[in-house]
Amino acid sequence: MHALVADLVLPDDASMYVMSAMETSRELIRHSYYRYEFATVVVTHSLFALEHVLAERLAVNKPLQDLIERAADAGLIAAELAAELDRSRLLRDKLMQGAVISAALSPAGATERSSNSPVA
Numbered sequence: 001m002h003a004l005v006a007d008l009v010l011p012d013d014a015s016m017y018v019m020s021a022m023e024t025s026r027e028l029i030r031h032s033y034y035r036y037e038f039a040t041v042v043v044t045h046s047l048f049a050l051e052h053v054l055a056e057r058l059a060v061n062k063p064l065q066d067l068i069e070r071a072a073d074a075g076l077i078a079a080e081l082a083a084e085l086d087r088s089r090l091l092r093d094k095l096m097q098g099a100v101i102s103a104a105l106s107p108a109g110a111t112e113r114s115s116n117s118p119v120a
Contacts, residue, residue, distance in 0.1 A: 017049070017052050018049045018053055025045045047088060
């Protein structure tokens, strides 16, 4: 599991909020080997960090869906990444609403979704 999180590195100027959320995500990925359900928490935490970063960079306080769209329009992220992030957002929303359960995401999938978050 350690190898899964090796590439989840933040820049030195990342805010404490983002660093904390991503550190929690990294640790939960490691622990998801023992408790599978932690993988879904990883996606949620990494999306919190993403939402925070995009709100800072775009200087607006909007829902994550709007932030992803604005970031793509502004050229901060590629259209393909925006689509993947929106799929992650939809998964988060379904998890929060109880429409899906932890089995909807594997630890490897959580890592992939976390590493796609442009928190640099």
